[in-house]
Amino acid sequence: MAEPLTQTTLNPLAQKLRLRLDEDQLTNCMRCGFCLPACPTFRETGFEAESPRGRIALMKAAVDGILAPDQAFEEQMHNCLGCRACEPVCPADVKYGQLIEQARDAIEDHTVNHRWWVKLSRRAAFNFTFPHQNRMQWIGRSLRFYQKSGLRKVVRGAGIMKLFPKYMREMEKILPDASSRGVVEQIGSRHAAKGEKIATVGLFRGCIMDVLFTDTNIHTVELLTEAGFEVVIPETQNCCGALHAHSGEAEGARSLARRNIRVFKEAGVDYIVSNAGGCGAILTEYDHLLHEDAEWEQDAKWFAKRVIDVSDLLVSHGRVPSFAESSALPLRITYQDSCHLRNVMRSSNAPRQLMSQVNGVEFVEMKEADRCCGSAGIYNLTRPEMAGQLLEHKMENANATDTHYLLTSNPGCLLQMKHGIEQHGQSGQMQAVHVVDFLYERMKKQK
């Protein structure tokens, strides 16, 4: 016989979940299952618990006292990639992304049994590193020293990398050259529009973006000014807080959000432009992040509705310059969606439209380009096995396009694609490049 579904006393984690989880959102899920085919972890495992409908049912059962949330529950909440592919397909518009973050926040708050080194590294990353751009740049300098001084050769030669987990070893190989000087240090913080000014935009430079992909930030500025936008880069902006929010550090994310809102508000911009889907997505959700903060609520709304991805802004409001491929060979390109750009910022046409406008380039749509590549913030570090499976399937589809360039619009995805090409690519012909860099290289500048 079925066990009766009576409410039992809530265990401590269940009590925390009851406080954090949005009860309306839990009720809004009508269990139609339309999210199942969109979910990468469900597709890989075929287990209902690994689907959005399953995870929401688990959260609700915990809150209702039907399930005493345990270690397995915590694991399941962390198995989710947070790609949010389930949201656009949900008829009831359930805010799954919010629910999973609330659940993780409750778990993090509840968890006292992190091992000492996990605690220490979480504190080091979330409290002392990401929030401080000067410290990010210090890391950039150290990484640059490692890459340029010959130390890397020594380390690789001596086999020291073998001491690190396989995934870290593989990532070390594909990490781009770091920069100790960010976009502002290199080109300054204010850039006039070419021709008649359409609007003033604030560039969100990103913390990792500005250390590992400084050139992409510089190229973003060039594209925007060329298209008629005045660009300002507020110097005191900081990390977007996405990694904090996704890892159950909501309070940390909120304090970062407040600082960003203040500096962009002071800069008086019409748009806030992002070139990283992962950052842009959380920026558009600052209004939700601060919805219980009476003092900041209005400013957060002001901020959130101005956030836009660079491709979208170019297509919707810019004077798009013409792009042309200079080599005589017919060039084939494909595109991997950034999940958060597509599913949260709901932008999938603009990057494709821009790429297809490049003269002498053939755009090939990749099968399941809308499916997560397994990068998912720091998921590839925390769940290397699942991330590896997803990447393998991704590369099968990428290889099938038989293209020269695999473009994407988020640093995490870009690194994962480089990693994928290194691991599973064919004959070294494919390169992974940010859409902005690809376009910049082929842009015809105004005289």
Place this chain on the structure above:
Amino acid sequence: MLQEEARLELKAIVGDKLFKDDPESLVTHSYDGTPMLQALPDAVIYPENTNQVSDIMKVLHRYRIPVIGRGSGTNLSGGTVPVQGGVVMVMHRMSRILEVDLDNLTATVQPGLNTKEFITYVEGLGLFYPPDPSSMAVSTIGGNIAECSGGLRGLKYGTTKDYVIGLEAVLANGDILRTGGKSMKDVAGYDLTKLLVGSEGTLAIITEATLKLVPPPKYKKTMLAMYKDLYGAARTVSKIIEQRIIPATLEFLDNSTIRVVDDFAKLGLPLDMEAILLIEQDGEVESVERDIASIEAICRAENAERVSIAESQEEALKLLTARRSAFTALARLRPTTILEDATVPRSKIADMVLEINRIAQKHRVQICTFGHAGDGNLHPTATTDARDAEEIHRVEAAFEEIFEAAIRLGGTITGEHGVGLVKSPFLEWKVGSVGIEVMKSIKQAFDPLNLLNPGKVFAKESRKRVVINRG
């Protein structure tokens, strides 16, 4: 929790990883697409082939453990909620297309195959499998067969039962039954194939199906007609059929649905319309053009306020938006959405819609109606909140009257969702006590120990039918 011996035997069949009875697995198999129903199973098992299914059934039979076959759990009648506990058997790991026979135009598939994947695959071969339930991106062929799913193309092309011509199924005692085959004609004994289609997992576990495929239509045209008079729309439906035209799609939205959809999708629909008909015809170019012209004339003769005919694929998609977003728009209105499928002879559609509106008003609940006008299959949809017990009570009372009205108008309590748990108290209203007895005898013959999806189709007690005599 199952007894230890049974657990070990089941694990020995599928391996440790594909037998689960941890709390997370039980909770995530305690529901389906039906609102407000939940019951925990004792275990979940994922067979990979027919022999495993047979071995599992033998064990369950020996220990008298109930079994609930499950595809993706999208049904709307509570059909896969394990109300008496037992083992939920998930068929997802049997999802292969075993064969497409181009000489006979048949496909043989496993039950866990995703419906949309199958449709896309056969379309790639230049063939057509018409049943298209709204859940097809999620649902499985096995689930479609168990529920005899319909869809938008039902009027012209029929439903799942018209395409299943052969089955392999495992009986309660583990025996493997084969029915039908690839022959398009087959009268060897009782038609067990058709009996199993729509049997809601109460007679056997389906492990393989042979499906009929047809050539795809060459051309398609879409049109939309709007009416200020509900009866004008209803007469249009009847006249189209009278003139011997069977459209591929003939869908309907009532005024309350139009308002909700317009508010959601900002389509600029005129809000004073009592009904919208969405009509599609497919086939050879000349005959489609001829049919659409005749239908247009009928619409105008029945005083349609507006008639739009799509001249391109994009225009067609635009016209389809209103119907396509109906469910989404309704689902976002309130937390709980209850979608029913009362069906009447198509000549009675206007009467039924008016009855639904009257009943909704009487019980002070919001019910919007849309659906498949061509086959009389309506979807009166209540938007409510599961947390408000008093309102839910009124919704249930309203639906009871809606079922009664459907039967009074010569229709049925369910056109395509199945009886399951939700409509079992009303089954007798439709089939009568004799019908119930015959069905019970069939169940007894297949499953004497009542192990297959127990508690479904047959209610412990039928609802007393209060017939409203309205002179």
